[in-house]
Amino acid sequence: MNLSMKTENTCPSLVAKDYRSDTKPVWCPGCGDFGVLLSLTKSLAELQLNPKNVAVISGIGCSSRIPAYLNTFGFHGVHGRALTIGTGLKVARPDLTVIVAGGDGDGFSIGGNHFLHACRRNVDMTYIVMDNELYGMTKGQASPTSAPDWEYGKLTPGGTHMKPFHPLVVGLASGANFIARVSGTNPNGAVPIISEAIRHPGFSLVHVLSPCITFNREQLEWKKMVRDAVVPTTNDAGKAARYLMSDDGFNLGILFKGDRLPYDLKSEKTVDGPADLEAQFSV
Template sequence: MPDIPVLTAQDFKSDIKPIWCPGCGDYSVLTALAKACAELGRPRESIALISGIGCSSRLPAYTSVYGFHGVHGRALALAAGVKLARPDLTVIAAGGDGDGLSIGGNHFLHACRRNVDMTYILMDNQVYGMTKGQASPTTAPDWCESKLTPAGTGIAPVAPLLLALAAGVNFFARGFAGNPNELARLITAGITHPGFSVIHVLSPCVTFRAEQRAWKQAVHALDDAPATDRAAAMMRYAGDDGFTTGILYAGGNPPFMPERQHAMAAADFEAGFVVERQAAG
């Protein structure tokens, strides 16, 4: 058999030059994703990267794996379809806080609940960067730099970790774009963990949220082992400041597989039929 070439992180980047703003955290996410793909040692044609709309959703164009740039908020629905049709592929979805938690919020909830074996890289900059700086679902209620909300939104922000836990996510990690090596480790861990994995990335937008440069000082690593019990995780992270990084939750639910579900349904039907037949004499 021919030798399979060892791919480097650079092999997973395309020749297209990213057009993100200078200083955008998404550059580091691209680097981390490429590092993770190289670490996994899988051929490029075995990986599919699906995205929605937004600055972060440009990732498929900048990588050299199978890619699909979908419509706003639908990355997870598309990714689930790809994984269920081609379970042999490593399927990764990518999007931002607006794409994933507002327009695609419903898909996010059901992706956590269904537990299809795929990974979601959720890049959170707490602003709609592509459409000129509106408040997003994760924006603090008193942020008043947007012309649309000059007095702030007055609305409590979404907490992605607690939302995902409540919906049934099987793995949740949080990383910081300023630490691409650690982020690559988290992405690798999420991909290799069975079921639906969320990698929540604090990815600063220095164009509309210049104050996010301070995130480098705000992030702090989890000083304990990941939670493995959902109820305990909800209690542990109820007061989380949103800057704890690391693998925060690693559940043990088996991933959704249609063949297994159909077999279980058929077995339940047959068992019920036998019971009814016995009851009828």
């Protein structure tokens, strides 16, 4: 197998729609994920990435259907494990651009442990989480980011009474190297931020407010509530932490940009073949 595919990595002639496949999304009308699909294709075009060198990896959930709608390589795996497939792929094939995508349940509940360790490990990939504060594919249960008093979760009538998970604070504390928030209701505003996330070395977390108006009509309001963050991007984790801890969840922008070196396994070939390892077994 020839893996030295250092061919042309850029494709200047492509536009956003060239990154779409002809598969029609399963999403409901008004779903924020349409905006994310548009933003992502625009970013890929802006970065002039050749679709054959991009892999989009996902788990299970509405938003995790996104790889099939793209003209890149894709992997639609099992629930909660998208980051781990992305990690294996990027470590084995550092020449590829790896983007992991999914929802809040997939990433922060069933896949929560992998989220922590992906931030720590800092593999050079981008994680786009489309957060609608609920499980949509199973038709409306509370997720880790649901408000504690959201009454309509079908497994938590009367509310979850649990503190919502704060992905950006947890991501920062765990070592994510790039932290941003965008909105699925403003695709054009998200494009430069997603592009920057893909460009930035190490593990980049892009938290997307992606409303599900099918199971939570109140999220129609998100469009009006989001605003650009008033603070400049920082590389100071302390500053970012103070800001994020007091943030109401609707500030958009690049909120932290770290300078940690990405995960790199040194594996320089020092022997010709397996036979050279046999000497260690000699009695």
